[in-house]
Amino acid sequence: MDYRQFRAFVAVFEERNITAAAQRLHLSQPALSGSIRLLEEALGTALFVRKARGVEVTDDARALYPQLRRMVAEADDLAQRFRQRGARARLTIGVEEDVARSTVQHLAATARACVPGLQLHLLAQCEGDARLASEELRCEDELFLPLLSERYVLALPDQALPPDHAAGTPQDLATDWIVCPSHASHQRLMPIYGSRADTPAALAGNFSLALDLVAAGVGRAIVPETLAQAIPGVQTQPLGLELKRRIGLCYNAQALGNGALAQLRDGVLGA
Template identity: 90%
Template structure:
């Protein structure tokens, strides 16, 4: 006995007609009749009595119907569940370093809003159909889809908050800088360090590591606000000169062959919204 025989039985029982049941299952009449015959042989009983116009069901068929109807429904539901999963649109996005968790959450919420049937796969750093990164990390052959903008702030150890905005005097007199000389943003931030930037208290490979040093009381750093907000033991102050960075998706034009990425792009561009922290 197998699933095809069960489906054939349920269809004939409900239709009371071999021709109608065969059409319902998109089978030939001989194929359907063969399935019923095999099921009857396996059970050792007749299930239907053939008449000139349709069929009559036997008592054994009436007893069997509820069980086989439930089994067919469960099997169909299981198949539909996995087919639906396979039909989801897939999008793989690499998340570069120095992207805050709140930014990743913003991307995920935006993606699900634009592509409700999306299966999103997040990987670390330079992977996938697109990369979530700051605009500074966009390669020459990549397009950039901005998702949000955020400002840079002064991050200080919580017990050593410097009053007021950052000025040249405050920088020269009170700042032990933690700098990220290999970071793509370094040239933009360099003028803000003042004379003490020539002899920093510590060097870091990225903003996240710089914030760990700030929290440890080593010094102060200029970092994106979203990252600083997620590190315990760090307080922030605005900079005197407003400086921002844009976070978004970096991708090659060929990647738009992925329908999910194309729908996400169209959805973001359609809203015209450029939220910021």
């Protein structure tokens, strides 16, 4: 006995007609009749009696129907769940350095809202259909989909300033800078560093490493606010000027061949 025989039995029982049951299952009448015959042989009993118009069900068929109907329904439901999983939209996104966890969470929530049932795959750095990064890291051949904007702040070690210290500009402070000369933002920040940029307290490869140095009391740094908020031992102060960066998805036009990315882009732009 197998699933095909059970489906054939349920269809004939419910339709009371071989022709109608065969059409329902998209089978030929001989194939359907053969499945019923094999099931009857396996059970050792007749299940249907052919009449001029349709069939009549036997008492054994009436007893068998509830159990086989449940088994067929469970098998159909299981197959449907696996088919739906196989058909789920997939999107792979690389997460560049210096993107805060809160920003990654914002991306994930946005993607799920724009693409129901999405299977999101996050990887480190330059991987996948798109990259979650600051606009400064966009390559020349890439498009950019902005997701959020955040300001730069002055990051200081805890207790570096008294609680009642008034906010001012970085130039108002006796600042031992921690700089990131290899970072794409460095040129934008140079006017703020001033003459002290030539003699920094320390150098770091990215903002996250700079914040580790700040927390250790080495000096002060200008960093995106979301990154600084996540580091224990660091406090922030406004810069006294509007300096921001945009975070979003960098991707090639060809990547829009992935329907999930195209759907995410359309959802963000239409919001």
